[in-house]
Amino acid sequence: MDIFQTFFNIDVLVRTFPLLMQGLWVTVQLGLCAIIAGLALGLGLALVRIYGARPVRLIARIYIDVFRSIPLLVLLIIVYYALPFVGIRLSAFLSALSALTMVSAAYTAEIFRAGIEAIPKGQFEASGALGLSYRHMMVDVILPQAIKIVIPPLTNNSINVIKDTALASVVAMPDLLKQATQAQALAANPSPLIGAAIIYVAFLWPLVAWVSRLERRFGGGTR
Amino acid sequence: MAGFVSIHNLRKSFGAFEALRGISLDIAEGEVVCIIGPSGSGKSTLIRCINRLEDFAPESQISVAGIPVTTGRSLAAVRAEVGMVFQSFNLFPHLTVRRNVMLAPMRVRGVSTAEAAERADKLLTRVGISEQADKYPGTLSGGQQQRVAIARALAMEPKVMLFDEPTSALDPEMVGEVLDVMKSLAHTGVTMIVVTHEMGFARQVADRVIFMDAGEVVEIGAPAEIFANPQHDRTRHFLSAVLNH
Numbered sequence A: 001m002d003i004f005q006t007f008f009n010i011d012v013l014v015r016t017f018p019l020l021m022q023g024l025w026v027t028v029q030l031g032l033c034a035i036i037a038g039l040a041l042g043l044g045l046a047l048v049r050i051y052g053a054r055p056v057r058l059i060a061r062i063y064i065d066v067f068r069s070i071p072l073l074v075l076l077i078i079v080y081y082a083l084p085f086v087g088i089r090l091s092a093f094l095s096a097l098s099a100l101t102m103v104s105a106a107y108t109a110e111i112f113r114a115g116i117e118a119i120p121k122g123q124f125e126a127s128g129a130l131g132l133s134y135r136h137m138m139v140d141v142i143l144p145q146a147i148k149i150v151i152p153p154l155t156n157n158s159i160n161v162i163k164d165t166a167l168a169s170v171v172a173m174p175d176l177l178k179q180a181t182q183a184q185a186l187a188a189n190p191s192p193l194i195g196a197a198i199i200y201v202a203f204l205w206p207l208v209a210w211v212s213r214l215e216r217r218f219g220g221g222t223r
Numbered sequence B: 001m002a003g004f005v006s007i008h009n010l011r012k013s014f015g016a017f018e019a020l021r022g023i024s025l026d027i028a029e030g031e032v033v034c035i036i037g038p039s040g041s042g043k044s045t046l047i048r049c050i051n052r053l054e055d056f057a058p059e060s061q062i063s064v065a066g067i068p069v070t071t072g073r074s075l076a077a078v079r080a081e082v083g084m085v086f087q088s089f090n091l092f093p094h095l096t097v098r099r100n101v102m103l104a105p106m107r108v109r110g111v112s113t114a115e116a117a118e119r120a121d122k123l124l125t126r127v128g129i130s131e132q133a134d135k136y137p138g139t140l141s142g143g144q145q146q147r148v149a150i151a152r153a154l155a156m157e158p159k160v161m162l163f164d165e166p167t168s169a170l171d172p173e174m175v176g177e178v179l180d181v182m183k184s185l186a187h188t189g190v191t192m193i194v195v196t197h198e199m200g201f202a203r204q205v206a207d208r209v210i211f212m213d214a215g216e217v218v219e220i221g222a223p224a225e226i227f228a229n230p231q232h233d234r235t236r237h238f239l240s241a242v243l244n245h
């Protein structure tokens, strides 16, 4: 059997393609949910971390540091296999979603914080002097400017979240990787794994290229 | 008798350093006051306390139009009445010139978009930059930006305007256009407190000139008196240094 027949077996790929597409759909769902939830939670954490009262600020900081330190796989296994011992039993999807969200929020919070802190002090002072409330200052003045700064790193983080969804296959989520391994077992041929790899790359390459372009455009700290 | 802007025993420290050492000052409605003094004397800190961009010691009291400058609702009321113009303009770079002027009236006073736009255009005409209304601040010259900043502050129809060295960041050829706008403003009855190094402006426009040094008010008087006949050595010393340049 030659290499081509082993790794790029067209016959096997065609047969298992629907399975892989099902997996991709699960991966996309999981990734998008985790990205959106992580953005919301991360923005909240960043605001608390910068403007909160001292005790909550400290809690936000500890959260951010802890969830940036813990390996995602470890967290995922704790959520799925350890929490049931205290009566918290989440489905595979919810386990994966919470683990991905908790970690993504920590990174997102740091990205938002850097973005907000990059806004010159004069913008806050001018808003305050005009009598804008805290909410209006953030919504109308600070965040619109911070968004431009945070879009490239946030996109990077989103790419990481989608890649990390592959870890969900260890808690039996039928995501792209899991479907590929199952298809491989079924067909007794590793082509589906290669197929999955190609799908991941095809899916994420455009995002990666887009980030590079954004970084070049916004790079050098110009505004 | 408390002034329209009333400052009583104002103290402010940055750590162990006392930037303001117990300043008391009453400014009447419609009065134009210029604050002069050497670098580091506390001029900026003083006017930044009036709208509480700087916190100050709890025993100090400031009020504007009878409203105490404290925190919360009362501070919001004060800030709505007090406009401020900064040395570095601090325009909102992501908004057009017109939107810069419209924002606060819409958000703070609840003015409609159409009315805010109309008011903004009137003000931009008044400061002489109506043609730039749809541009972004970054594309304007320094002098134009500062005039937008003045229009933005005026859009709130403030009773008091604070200026912190509004012409110090400008190229010399643009100083005049900003001072002209300020001069015409001085005749409208708005109370103005102006930190400046423009002695010509102070002499010509101010009702009173305040000389500050080392966190204290050293001398207050009509510009003619202060410039022609300063009472204190420190004032004399400062004036001879700036005027003979």
Ligand SMILES: Nc1ncnc2c1ncn2[C@@H]1O[C@H](COP(=O)(O)OP(=O)(O)OP(=O)(O)O)[C@@H](O)[C@H]1O
Pocket: B014, B017, B019, B037, B038, B039, B040, B041, B042, B043, B044, B045, B046
């Ligand atoms: N945020 C701060 N932290 C520490 N010290 C400060 C701070 N702001 C001002 N100071 C100090 O307080 C003193 C008064 O500063 P202020 O800016 O009010 O002076 P100024 O009279 O406006 O000077 P200039 O003419 O240079 O603008 C200075 O010695 C300054 O170093």
Ligand SMILES: [Mg+2]
Pocket: B043, B044, B045, B164, B165
């Ligand atoms: Mg100053």
